[in-house]
Amino acid sequence: MKKPEEQFLDYLARKRLKNTSQRMTILSAFLRQKAHLSTEEFYLQLRKKHPGIGYATVHRTLKLFAECGIASERNFGDGQMRFEVSLGNEHHDHLVCTSCGQILEFENQQIEQLQVDVAKTHNFIIEDHRLELYGLCSACHSTGQQSVS
Amino acid sequence: MKKPEEQFLDYLARKRLKNTSQRMTILSAFLRQKAHLSTEEFYLQLRKKHPGIGYATVHRTLKLFAECGIASERNFGDGQMRFEVSLGNEHHDHLVCTSCGQILEFENQQIEQLQVDVAKTHNFIIEDHRLELYGLCSACHSTGQQSVS
DNA sequence: CTATAAATTGAAATCCGTTTTCAATATCGT
DNA sequence: ACGATATTGAAAACGGATTTCAATTTATAG
Ligand SMILES: [Mn+2]
Ligand SMILES: [Mn+2]
Ligand SMILES: [Zn+2]
Ligand SMILES: [Zn+2]
Numbered sequence: 543m544k545k546p547e548e549q550f551l552d553y554l555a556r557k558r559l560k561n562t563s564q565r566m567t568i569l570s571a572f573l574r575q576k577a578h579l580s581t582e583e584f585y586l587q588l589r590k591k592h593p594g595i596g597y598a599t600v601h602r603t604l605k606l607f608a609e610c611g612i613a614s615e616r617n618f619g620d621g622q623m624r625f626e627v628s629l630g631n632e633h634h635d636h637l638v639c640t641s642c643g644q645i646l647e648f649e650n651q652q653i654e655q656l657q658v659d660v661a662k663t664h665n666f667i668i669e670d671h672r673l674e675l676y677g678l679c680s681a682c683h684s685t686g687q688q689s690v691s
Numbered sequence: 692m693k694k695p696e697e698q699f700l701d702y703l704a705r706k707r708l709k710n711t712s713q714r715m716t717i718l719s720a721f722l723r724q725k726a727h728l729s730t731e732e733f734y735l736q737l738r739k740k741h742p743g744i745g746y747a748t749v750h751r752t753l754k755l756f757a758e759c760g761i762a763s764e765r766n767f768g769d770g771q772m773r774f775e776v777s778l779g780n781e782h783h784d785h786l787v788c789t790s791c792g793q794i795l796e797f798e799n800q801q802i803e804q805l806q807v808d809v810a811k812t813h814n815f816i817i818e819d820h821r822l823e824l825y826g827l828c829s830a831c832h833s834t835g836q837q838s839v840s
Numbered sequence: 841c842t843a844t845a846a847a848t849t850g851a852a853a854t855c856c857g858t859t860t861t862c863a864a865t866a867t868c869g870t
Numbered sequence: 871a872c873g874a875t876a877t878t879g880a881a882a883a884c885g886g887a888t889t890t891c892a893a894t895t896t897a898t899a900g
Contacts, residue, residue: 560867560876582857596879601858617768619821621887622857637815646813653805657824660797665829666786672768673822675806680814709847709896731886745850750887770858771886 546573546612546629553610564595568603572613573627578645580622618645618674635672639679646679695722695761695778702759713744717752721762722776727794729771767794767823784821788828795828 544552550569554561571588579587585600604625607613614628618638635653637646653673661668693701699718703710720737728736734749753774756762763777767787784802786795802822810817 558876562866562877564878580857594879598859598880599878602877617766619766637810637813639815640818646815648809648813650805650809653802653809656799656802656805657822660799660802661786661824661826664786664795664797666788666795666824667827667832668824669789669826671822671824673806673820675810675815675817675820677810677818678816683816707847707897711848711896713849729886743850747851747888748849751848754888 543630546627549629550607550610550612553606559606564599565603565606567592567595568600569607569612572604572607572625575627578616578618578624578626580624582622584625617672619676635674637675637677637679639682640676641678641682644679644681692779695776698778699756699759699761702755708755713748714752714755716741716744717749718756718761721753721756721774724776727765727767727773727775729773731771733774768825784823786824786826786828788831789825790827790831793828793830 547566547569550565551561553559554565568588571592572584575584575587581597581601581604584604585597588595588600604613608615608625612627612629613625614631616624616626616636618624618636632649633654634647634649637648639645657668657671696715696718699714700710702708703714717737720740721733724733724736730746730750730753733753734746737744737749753762757764757774761776761778762774763780765773765775765785767773767785781798782803783796783798786797788794806817806820
């Protein structure tokens with residue numbers, strides 16, 4: 543497993559892109575994040591320490607991370623793209639709490655295999671997939687919370 | 692299984708909404724559609740026969756269909772909401788061709804059950820889920836098509 | 841059947857996350 | 871250092887979804 547910094551620098555070199563201080567600052571801040579932030583959320587976080595970096599640069603850099611495999615782009619249906627660190631993070635799917643927004647991760651090898659079987663019976667070549675379970679997390683349903691309507 | 696027209700009229704009555712000719716026209720056109728149309732696509736289709744009905748009314752009426760269970764809202768990550776008739780249409784998941792856009796449907800009871808198991812181990816109450824497999828349909832990979840980058 | 845209150849309509853405006861534009865600046869191979 | 875090329879941040883543009891609003895239609899009560 544290559545280090546993220548290396549992987550990013552390799553990607554920049556391969557694409558004849560330049561190594562800038564903004565990109566490195568954004569990378570190290572991003573790698574420190576735990577999970578599933580929107581561009582806006584990440585930008586607001588970053589701005590506290592690095593007020594000089596613009597939203598557009600953050601946006602463009604997160605896209606670069608996705609292109610080179612450092613980040614995964616996620617869409618949980620709330621109208622915002624979200625990013626999570628994918629390098630060194632096994633493939634997984636998500637449980638999304640519709641009440642508090644918490645996101646839990648899971649992996650189920652049987653489901654993965656069944657997906658392959660389904661694709662095979664339709665003569666379909668899988669490139670990617672998404673599986674998300676929406677509902678109430680343990681905390682939210684034990685306190686009688688209802689999902690936001 | 693109640694008829695869609697009945698179900699819609701019941702819903703309107705329950706919510707003290709009014710029965711209008713536009714709503715009935717949109718309903719009957721929608722029920723005639725086979726699959727997964729965006730609001731725009733449906734509106735353009737409808738306009739051929741009913742040029743007087745505005746986009747806003749179509750949009751609002753499709754939302755009503757979703758609320759009352761006649762339609763399902765789908766999002767296949769292309770930045771547009773899509774609608775399909777759900778009444779009398781069993782639950783199913785989708786195979787989405789990233790090359791030609793074709794959408795195939797499937798149902799797999801084993802996967803559904805495994806999802807329930809996953810939720811149980813996380814003490815999570817499932818309200819809804821989405822499973823989509825993205826890749827190349829039979830036609831597209833047999834002709835050497837690549838997915839749009 | 842009115843009259844009246846309330847909901848609906850279509851066009852246009854607005855929203856809001858995402859993406860692009862552009863002139864100034866920074867990077868990097870030579 | 872120079873010069874070609876890429877990057878940056880602010881602001882504008884984009885695009886689908888939603889809302890506004892004045893005119894119209896519907897449903898209810900008298
Ligand atoms: Mn995750
Ligand atoms: Mn379908
Ligand atoms: Zn919760
Ligand atoms: Zn195809």
